Amino acid sequence: MTVTTGENTVDAEFDVVVVGSGIAALFGAAAAVSRGLTTCLVEKTDRFGGTSAYSGGAVWLPGNAVLARDGLEDSVERGRTYFRAVVGDRTDRDLQDAFLSTGPRVVDFLTHDLGIPTRFQAFPDYFDAPGRQETGRSIYPKPIRSEEVGARTGDIRRSVPADQFGADEDTAKLEGGRAWVARLLLALDAMDAAELRLSTAVEELVRDDDGRVVGVVTRGDEGRQVLRARHGVLVAAGGFERSAELRARWQQMPTADWSASHPDTGSGDAVRMFERVGARLDLLDQSWWCPATLFPNGHAAFTLGFRSGIIVDATGRRFANELLPYDQMGRRMHARITDGAGDEFWCVFDDAEAGGYPAICVPAPDADELRAAGLWHTAASIGDLAAATGLDPEALAESVERFNALAERGRDTDFGRGEDPYGRFFLGASTPGECLRPLPGGRLHAVRLVLGDLGTKGGAVIDTNGAVLDTTGCPIPGLYAAGNSSASVSGEAYPGPGVPLGSGMTMAFRAVAHMAGEPLPIEGSRVD
Ligand SMILES: Cc1cc2nc3c(=O)[nH]c(=O)nc-3n(C[C@H](O)[C@H](O)[C@H](O)COP(=O)(O)OP(=O)(O)OC[C@H]3O[C@@H](n4cnc5c(N)ncnc54)[C@H](O)[C@@H]3O)c2cc1C
The missing domain is CATH 3.50.50.60 (FAD/NAD(P)-binding domain)
Structure with missing residues (x-):
């Protein structure tokens, strides 16, 4: 009316x-x-x-x-x-x-x-x-x-x-x-x-x-x-x-x-x-898209500036340069959802920051609270992490191995991580290689990400x-x-x-x- x-x-x-x-x-x-x-x-x-x-x-x-x-x-x-x-x-x-x-x-x-x-x-x-x-x-x-x-x-x-x-x-x-x-x-x-x-x-x-x-x-x-x-x-x-x-x-x-x-x-x-x-x-x-970290109360918090680790979709595979500006990363996530890969994403990272989340997220997530809700898993091996998250163990292992091989060479020929100044900005890095730290074989973490936005x-x-x-x-x-x-x-x-x-x-x-x-x-x- x-x-x-x-x-x-x-x-x-x-x-x-x-x-x-x-x-x-x-x-x-x-x-x-x-x-x-x-x-x-x-x-x-x-x-x-x-x-x-x-x-x-x-x-x-x-x-x-x-x-x-x-x-x-x-x-x-x-x-x-x-x-x-x-x-x-x-x-x-x-x-x-x-x-x-x-x-x-x-x-x-x-x-x-x-x-x-x-x-x-x-x-x-x-x-x-x-x-x-x-x-x-x-x-x-x-x-x-x-x-x-x-x-x-x-x-x-x-x-x-x-x-x-x-x-x-x-x-x-x-x-x-x-x-x-x-x-x-x-x-x-x-x-x-x-x-x-x-x-x-x-x-x-x-x-x-x-x-x-x-x-x-x-x-x-x-x-x-x-x-x-x-x-x-x-x-x-x-x-x-x-x-x-x-x-x-x-x-x-x-x-x-x-x-x-x-x-x-x-x-x-x-x-x-x-x-x-x-x-x-x-x-x-259209929205102003972004990756977002899912919290136990159902809210998701804007997350940007990833410093290490990799992001995989529900198939356990990398699908984008993790250091993309957040709207572009969100669009890649949107495309995976539209392609039928599901709406589940995980940031997989190591203990480099004393087990802390290597990204900017406000508020910073409390690991124990997220763990209790199944939104943060910590495991001694890739296989255990896959079992905890429900990701395909072979795909996840391949993704980590491939990323480590690219990191050794200092070039992400799959997705160009670290090639753009925006990606290097949050690490204070001057070369792509500095943005490619391999994930070692030890303890790993996975934090649940979702496609979020800053508004339509x-x-x-x-x-x-x-x-x-x-x-x-x-x-x-x-x-x-x-x-x-x-x-x-x-x-x-x-x-x-x-x-x-x-x-x-x-x-x-x-x-x-x-x-x-x-x-x-x-x-x-x-x-x-
Ligand atoms: C965490 C975060 C960080 C961001 N950082 C930036 C940044 O640094 N720079 C940037 O440019 N953008 C940023 N954004 C995006 C930006 O904040 C939003 O796109 C922008 O604020 C939208 O402004 P707006 O005036 O359109 O709406 P809003 O700021 O949402 O204001 C709309 C208002 O209208 C009111 N309203 C709705 N319907 C009615 C009604 N019928 N009658 C009366 N009132 C009504 C609402 O209650 C609300 O208060 C960020 C967003 C988030 C979530």
């Missing part, structure tokens, strides 16, 4: 209504208010931040002033060359140019208008393509002490270990995505024309008789309300990663439970609302102003989308660390400029 204005009494009126409270939404709201637009931001859970709060906080925006200040030579043109090479024509070129050319303005606004301190931190771009930065080109917010955040700390989504795994929260400071959320909330709190509502879900878009989106119907503590949006509604309400129904419909995923996103946020409300108003949808089969990336197709297009390709007046509610500008690729957040912020920024009647130009030269 889509309600029309005739059926409603308006409870409150704003220039802009923002749906959701991830970083794209908060940033969009701040940009709207700074353009003089009264703005109401509506979040359905009892905390701000969504999956954005879980994130590492990397924001990928080529050629921005913070990169230059921190000593990285970069430019929008160089970023565009890279983005084009990686994304190709899967998304509209003008949309790509709008995103890339606006990045520096986004960072200037963050720095000068919102006063948010950021810094560059090395993390390589994910593809070997022209224009790549091997140090990456992502900026991060500076951590913020809880004292500075004050009472708002309790309104911010907790960290992944505390939220999903029962760990104690670090109460001293907020970092990464939580630092973004805290700093943006403080900026909004300082603005009179911003109203922020928690525990209030947007249920419907309201349209007038001409089909223009003029508001939303919400449900919260005050019951049902109609909020009028004079200039537009920005939907930045995340993806549908936690909807079993929508994932089964579009993605044939084993389960929605293995997403590393926040369990209550990626319900697909946005894409359902878009469908009801006749929006054009795209990239629905399909949704409403938007134009260069962030306006949602209908199925004929025309903008639906008054309706805008950003972040994982929209079909990602990066198409079927994950070009580098921070593209989800960077593109979400940028398109939210462009959307509110358009709502204010001051659409942003697409600056700079075009590269085809």
Whole structure:
């Protein structure tokens, strides 16, 4: 159902209504208010931040002033060359140019208008393509002490270990995505024309008789309300990663439970609302994929930066370079599942790190807890490990022998492990050989991996102003989308660390400029 204005009494009126409270939404709201637009931001859970709060906080925006200040030579043109090479024509070129050319303005606004301190931190771009930065080109917010955040700390989504795994929260400071959320909330709190509502879900878009989106119907503590949006509604309400129904419909995923996103946020409300108003949808089969470590409580944690060992599928065989950027590794895992090899994966490693897990996983898994749940096995031989995991003993033995032979030669001619700077980055290695330490004959471990994701990336197709297009390709007046509610500008690729957040912020920024009647130009030269 889509309600029309005739059926409603308006409870409150704003220039802009923002749906959701991830970083794209908060940033969009701040940009709207700074353009003089009264703005109401509506979040359905009892905390701000969504999956954005879980994130590492990397924001990928080529050629921005913070990169230059921190000593990285970069430019929008160089970023565009890279983005084009990686994304190709899967998304509209003008949309790509709008995103890339606006990045520096986004960072200037963050720095000068919102006063948010950021810094560059090395993390390589994910593809070997022209224009790549091997140090990456992502900026991060500076951590913020809880004292500075004050009472708002309790309104911010907790960290992944505390939220999903029962760990104690670090109460001293907020970092990464939580630092973004805290700093943006403080900026909004300082603005009179911003109203922020928690525990209030947007249920419907309201349209007038001409089909223009003029508001939303919400449900919260005050019951049902109609909020009028004079200039537009920005939907930045995340993806549908936690909807079993929508994932089964579009993605044939084993389960929605293995997403590393926040369990209550990626319900697909946005894409359902878009469908009801006749929006054009795209990239629905796509996610920001990753390997994930399965925990006894059924949650799976984002895992990257493997330092040693091998990863095998349910057949006991290697199927990819273990040091691939996580989205590309996830895609290889997805392909194995689609090929019928099953959804079971194991990271097999030795005692090199005193039996510790040789990968970055937040939280770090507790070996005993995982062992008790059959998700971590330790055995004295390959045969015993195969028996414990249920893997074919001959296949597993062959995989280890083959890997050891490649390691002896210092070249992974099967999958190219260590050939790419991204793979070497986490080991601090300068040659492929350093990434190929053989697995000795002694005690071995196997930890269960699954195909996870950082969220879905399909949704409403938007134009260069962030306006949602209908199925004929025309903008639906008054309706805008950003972040994982929209079909990602990066198409079927994950070009580098921070593209989800960077593109979400940028398109939210462009959307509110358009709502204010001051659409942003697409600056700079075009590269085809
Ligand atoms: C562990 C981890 C690390 C990551 N690290 C990075 C990184 O460093 N850099 C990067 O770019 N990306 C990273 N990502 C991915 C990134 O966090 C997500 O892609 C991004 O946060 C999605 O932002 P969003 O604004 O679209 O949605 P979200 O941040 O999920 O926000 C959506 C919000 O909308 C709310 N909402 C949903 N429906 C409604 C409704 N009907 N009414 C009102 N509110 C609603 C939700 O409750 C939620 O709070 C990471 C992800 C994970 C899980």
